[in-house]
Amino acid sequence: DRKLVISLDGPAASGKGTISKLLAAKLKLTYFQSGLVYRNLALSCINNQIVPTDIEAVIRLSQTPRYEETDELFEENVGIVASQIATIGAVRSNLSGYLVKLIESTPRIIMEGRDIGTVIAPSADLKIFIAADINVRAARRYKELSEKGSQYVFDDILSQLKIRDQRDAEREVAPLRPPKDALEIDTTILSPVEVVNKIMKYAFLL
Numbered sequence: 001d002r003k004l005v006i007s008l009d010g011p012a013a014s015g016k017g018t019i020s021k022l023l024a025a026k027l028k029l030t031y032f033q034s035g036l037v038y039r040n041l042a043l044s045c046i047n048n049q050i051v052p053t054d055i056e057a058v059i060r061l062s063q064t065p066r067y068e069e070t071d072e073l074f075e076e077n078v079g080i081v082a083s084q085i086a087t088i089g090a091v092r093s094n095l096s097g098y099l100v101k102l103i104e105s106t107p108r109i110i111m112e113g114r115d116i117g118t119v120i121a122p123s124a125d126l127k128i129f130i131a132a133d134i135n136v137r138a139a140r141r142y143k144e145l146s147e148k149g150s151q152y153v154f155d156d157i158l159s160q161l162k163i164r165d166q167r168d169a170e171r172e173v174a175p176l177r178p179p180k181d182a183l184e185i186d187t188t189i190l191s192p193v194e195v196v197n198k199i200m201k202y203a204f205l206l
């Protein structure tokens with residue numbers, strides 16, 4: 001099989017993970033969640049009592065990017081810290097270097113995140129950008145976290161998503177934007193399977 005790169009970007013809780021996993025299974029691609037690299041760094045900062053405003057210390061930690069999966073990583077406070085450190089240019093270039101190498105060394109990959117189609121893989125074979133109403137995204141995240149047994153308040157999740165969205169869209173370095181040649185899909189009233197079916201109509205491009 002020839003090399004294939006698909007990028008999938010969008011805001012928090014828009015369904016990126018679910019959709020990417022379904023596409024990965026259909027098209028035999030390695031699935032990679034770039035947000036986890038940011039979340040790993042955020043968790044290291046929290047565990048080492050490094051605050052996001054201690055830029056020098058955060059940059060130092062970002063020189064050794066990690067990709068591990070633990071339940072803790074998915075907590076919304078980790079997402080908030082991730083979005084804070086993700087505004088630091090030198091942090092982004094360290095983590096981006098890691099992501100770019102990963103794409104280069106993986107034959108067939110779908111990578112999801114915020115800047116994959118715009119910065120990390122601008123020559124991806126297919127670029128997807130998904131969006132969804134913020135209330136629907138908060139409801140999805142609430143359901144997901146509640147199923148894991150955590151105690152959360154819907155309004156807290158909604159306000160945390162708003163903070164994170166705004167920070168991701170307004171930062172100076174690699175802000176969240178649809179790549180200009182992206183397939184844009186609003187998932188507000190679509191199920192993950194319906195979204196994947198829409199995307200598969202473009203799979204002839206691959």
Ligand code: C5P
Nearest residue numbers: 012034035038082083086113114115164
């Ligand atoms: O995708 P996820 O919500 O897990 O990402 C956590 C945070 O990491 C995002 O809110 C964003 O600030 C940052 N991020 C990023 N660029 C990426 C992936 C994630 O800035 N490619």
